[in-house]
Amino acid sequence: MNKHYLLSKMKSTGTAYLCWFFFGCHYAYLGKWGYQLLYWFTLGGLGFWCFIDLFHIPSKINSHNMLISSQIADIEKNEREEMHTRNMAMIAASKSK
Numbered sequence: 001m002n003k004h005y006l007l008s009k010m011k012s013t014g015t016a017y018l019c020w021f022f023f024g025c026h027y028a029y030l031g032k033w034g035y036q037l038l039y040w041f042t043l044g045g046l047g048f049w050c051f052i053d054l055f056h057i058p059s060k061i062n063s064h065n066m067l068i069s070s071q072i073a074d075i076e077k078n079e080r081e082e083m084h085t086r087n088m089a090m091i092a093a094s095k096s097k
Contacts, residue, residue: 006072013061024050026057030064 011030020026024044027036044050053060 001071001075003072003075006068006075009068010065011061013058016057016061020050020053020057026053026060030060 016026016029019029024039025036027033027039039045039049042049044053
């Protein structure tokens, strides 16, 4: 995957709160459509689930963003290793001439 694509998938806590407040679609914002449909069909767990989510939205956003951050870190690590390998090959080629 591309780093820029992954960066575009990062989510904002403020946007999640707006989705929660106006439409109750904060799980859809995170791409969790199963939870979203269950949330809507139970009317936010008759309000209990809705109230609990008020306090859990930041942790849900952070865990989502942490997964993406770890993928970006893996991509950057691979890029550094490839660059190092290329540099070492160029050094070896220049010494053999």
